[in-house]
Amino acid sequence: MARYNSISDWRAEGERRFGKDVKNWKFRCPMCGHIASVQDFIDAGAKDPANCAYVECLGRYTGKGTPRGQKDGRGCNWAAYGFFGIPNDDHDVVVNAQGVPIDVYSFAEVG
């Protein structure tokens, strides 16, 4: 788990890994291990792809079911928003402008 103490710190890490074009940023679902880019969400028809990619599994848009309890990378319908957050440690935390820590999907590894 990585913790970013501001949204700008988080954005800086995203740019360091993937560059300034947010469409190229990739995140890993904490429940199934599926990795998707913002572009994948655009292609799948998400209404707000840049803001979906770090809190939703792409499987929500491709007809996947509930998490199966294993990280097989096949996609699931998990979303991190809401009061339950993410029920494991395989994710990052970003502290927002109000000082509230928000659970987000981890950045994917580069390469």
Ligand SMILES: [Zn+2]
């Ligand atoms: Zn998933």
